[in-house]
Amino acid sequence: MILAGIVAVALLGVIAIFQAALALGAPWGDAAWGGQNPGVLPRNLRIASGIAAVVIYPLIILLVMAGAGLIDDGWLPVDITIVMWILAALLAVGAVMNAISRSPRERLWAPVALVVAICCALIAIGI
Numbered sequence: 001m002i003l004a005g006i007v008a009v010a011l012l013g014v015i016a017i018f019q020a021a022l023a024l025g026a027p028w029g030d031a032a033w034g035g036q037n038p039g040v041l042p043r044n045l046r047i048a049s050g051i052a053a054v055v056i057y058p059l060i061i062l063l064v065m066a067g068a069g070l071i072d073d074g075w076l077p078v079d080i081t082i083v084m085w086i087l088a089a090l091l092a093v094g095a096v097m098n099a100i101s102r103s104p105r106e107r108l109w110a111p112v113a114l115v116v117a118i119c120c121a122l123i124a125i126g127i
Contacts, residue, residue: 001127014112023047036103063087085124
């Protein structure tokens with residue numbers, strides 16, 4: 001469980017850094033948000049990437065750390081096992097969406113999302 005948590009946190013950290021770079025204007029638009037925006041993302045997607053980088057992914061990282069026992073989960077109002085299954089399902093859907101993207105660069109994120117989904121499932125079942 002701890003190893004799965006560490007792997008998931010590391011990969012989620014990479015994703016958060018990638019989103020932060022997109023928000024700051026990195027020309028990798030074809031690797032995110034459906035791959036429809038080569039180069040620098042339009043303003044609305046840069047804002048979305050910024051929110052993902054500083055709010056969404058840090059929250060997911062905290063949830064995974066709590067689920068893996070790396071931090072206390074007493075602050076959560078719900079059962080962490082349910083949270084891990086929800087994250088596993090959402091990340092599995094994300095992996096599929098990345099895998100079927102028309103953008104070859106966005107498809108590179110499919111295995112990353114799949115590994116994080118598997119890690120969340122392993123945390124949920126206590127392995």
